[in-house]
Amino acid sequence: MISGTNEPCIILGIHGLENKPPLDEKTRWWKAAIAEGLTRNCGWSDGEIPFEFIYWADLRYEKPVVAEENDxxxxxxxxxxxxxxxxxxxxxxxxxLMGYVYEGLDRLQTKTGVTPVDDIILKTRFDDLWHYHSETEFARNVRGRLCERIKALSGRRILLAAHSMGSIIAYDALRSLERDAPSVKVAHFVTLGSPLGLAEVKLKIAAEHGACRTPNNVAHWTNLTDKRDVATVTGALGEDYVPNDHGVHVTDIAVMNEYRRLSGEPNHHKSYGYLRTPEFSEITLNFVPSAVADLLV
Incomplete structure (x- = not known):
């Protein structure tokens, strides 16, 4: 059953780690993955999805990834x-087993404030995030790009879909906006393959924003994770982020990210795999009833 309102709405996506293809190509691919999920999971026929993309790779990389370099x-x-x-x-x-092991390490790192395990993970697997936390100007520019677009879209209901490191950027931007532009709201915050549970990340959030909690300007927060995704080894975010002042808590949902590279090798962290899961398709249908429901067969 499709619910929601007839208010103008927009899905706003933000990408994760590493260099990316050009903005227009990356935008088309996110929309295509969302549409594929709607078609396969919900019987969607055809039509335009209200979607915009926040692209920040150009703030760190000189040139986008060209086709022959993209596997x-x-x-x-x-x-x-x-x-x-x-x-x-x-x-x-x-x-x-990895989840259980990291859970114990996470509690120890969070309690002591010493994060050798996360430091290794960030330096070897999440290099962009390492720079994001260590380069103030880079972090300010990335957040600023997202904040300005959210403010510009404040007349519409926003579903903010944030993948990987993009979920950390989005979280920081939302906490900044709740202070600097309290009238700006996001109807649904959806995190995909998020490393927000890493002890190092939580300590950074606590140092800058205070308690780890749902941002006050968010009406719903859904966290989609594939338990085979190394970025989500920390487990459910609801255990780490308390409800906001309005009682909004994180809803953790386990999914199956079945994306495979052209070689056939699985990548359970890939954004396209998360975007075409049945769970994300259902979130989309419930969020944009007027734009999508009328297009169903």
Whole structure:
């Protein structure tokens, strides 16, 4: 069943780590992944999705990734029918074990404020995030780009879909906006493959913004994670981020990110895989009923 209002709405996406293809190409690919999910999972036919993209790779990299250098472009999945949903029985025991091990390390790192494990993870796997936390001007420019667009869209209901490091940028931007522009609201904040649970990240948030909690300018926060995704090894965000002043809490949902590179190798962290999960498709349908529901077969 589709719910929501007839107010003008927009899906606003923000990408994650590493250099990216050009803005127009990346925008098309995010829209294509969302549309593929709607088609496969919900029987969507055709039409325009209200979508804009926040691109920040150019603030760190001189040139975008060209086609011949990209081993992870968007490409439609070869299957048919709905994409699979999370089944706890399908998760390899090693993923569960890693989660338990990191959970103990996370508590220790958070309590002591010493984060050697996260430092290694950030330097080796999340280099952009390392620079984001260590270069004030870069962080200010990235956040500023997102903040200005959210403010410009304040007359519309916003679904902010943030992948990977983009979820940290989005979180910081929302906490900044709640102080600097308290009238600006985001209807639904959706984090995809988010590393917001890393102890180092939580300590940075606490130092800058205070308690780790849902931003006060967010009406809903849904966190989609694939338990095989290394960025989400920390587990559910609801255990780390308390409700905001209005009682809004994080809703953690486990999903199956079935994206595969052209070589056939799986990448359970890829944005396109998250965007075409049944769970994200349902969020989209419930958010943009007037723009999408009328297009259903």
């Amino acid at each position: 992870e472009p968007y490409h439609p999945d070869d299957g048919s029918g709905p994409f699979p949903r999370h089944d706890p029985a399908d998760i390899a025991p090693v993923s569960t």
